Amino acid sequence: MPSNNSRKSMSSYSEPYIKQIFENLPDPIFLTDAEGNVLLSNSTTAFTLDMSLSQLIQSNLKDLVEKGYYSFSYALEVPKTKKEAKGEIKTKLGMTIYTKSTPILDEDGNVIFIVTYGKKKDKEVNFGQADISEQQKREIDYLRSYVFNEESIIAESKAMKKTLLMAHTVAQTDGSVLICGESGTGKEVLAKYIHRRSKRADGPFIAVNCAALPENLVESELFGYEKGAFTGASNKGKIGLFEAANGGTLFLDEIAELPLDQQAKLLRVLETKVVRRIGGNKEYRTDFRLLTATNKDLKKMVSEGDFRHDLYFRINIVKIDIPPLRERPEDTLAMAQHFIELLNKKYGCDYKLDNKTMNFLQQYDWPGNIRELRNFIESTIITNLSKYSDSALSLIQQSSQKRFNKDCFDIMGIEGTLKEVTANIEKLYITHVLEKNNGKKSKTAEMLGIHRTVLYRKMKDYNIEI
Structure with a gap:
């Protein structure tokens, strides 16, 4: 069994998305400490061993070898x-797996973690005969960077x-939390931050938009x-997200978009902690902590009858506001550097900020907030913009000056209240990006930093037809 110290060590280094990265990989992968304790893995690895993922993460590689789950473990070597080890092993189910174990060293050169990749024999990949690909090397570096960056929240x-x-x-309590902030400020990241520091950290985190x-x-x-x-319903039935969150945290993003009739049903679940599936009579108990988020003024929506007042008071026990990036320029450079370090490893680049770029990053308003900043950095790295930073930034700055000088509103014929002018500019920009993407909605939504359904709603509101 892994020691408490090992668990605490992994927790202190763990990054918010590392579990999701592991689970999304199609092949076996696991992370162990120097003693062979399994700290992280994915469902594919557990399947090859004929055991549950929770059992695997409570195991030690030495015990797994002794009990016959593995014929051998290169990670233990x-x-x-202090060097990578690779070769062929067999699992309890008779599968042949080619594995490669790569060390993660601390500043003193000591092994603290080992990342082990696996490929099943039917994929005809033999790490014993061929070196791991450059892409996989970059993935290991990317994971290594995650291990040493516990949170992607820069403060x-x-x-x-x-x-x-x-x-x-508030993470230490079990009360409902309402997270407010503009689009792209990192509301879900903060929700995960709260979840991981709560007594429900070992339970599921279910995010719903x-x-x-x-x-x-x-x-x-x-x-x-x-x-x-x-x-059209599955003949096996399906558990709902309320049940799936049992023992953990349910995060409802864009809570303002929940229909009024469903708001009433959500309130009942919060009060009774009981759900009844559609088409059934049986009641299922569920116990989850509720975190919600919005970029709307819920109090105003309550006064206008668009949001239930009783639900509002239930979810608003504690309110946390995330300031937009333009109000915290101190975070911009640190956040940009954070993304550069991660993305340099991901793409195998060595991009560095120059003075002109740093000035631009701090002067720009970032209406799309963190999401826009990350997209800008990634785009810059992918297109190797660093080679052309002087000319590129000059164009960006000239473009900004042309569009937003004091005469631009007269030229564009825009006037009215601040709300009306803002809506007009938003309509113009959405139309511009749609035309730039030849009407492709998904790509446009991605560039705008909004969900596709939000884009459809805005197109309908502004009567935009492309």
């Missing part, structure tokens, strides 16, 4: 040599430090359904 500014302090404090749920499927997604409940 790495701490002895150099007083405003963000205050936000993080509040998040850290309410705006992305089709109105006719909201109830079936949240509550689940019994087999044959409606036309």
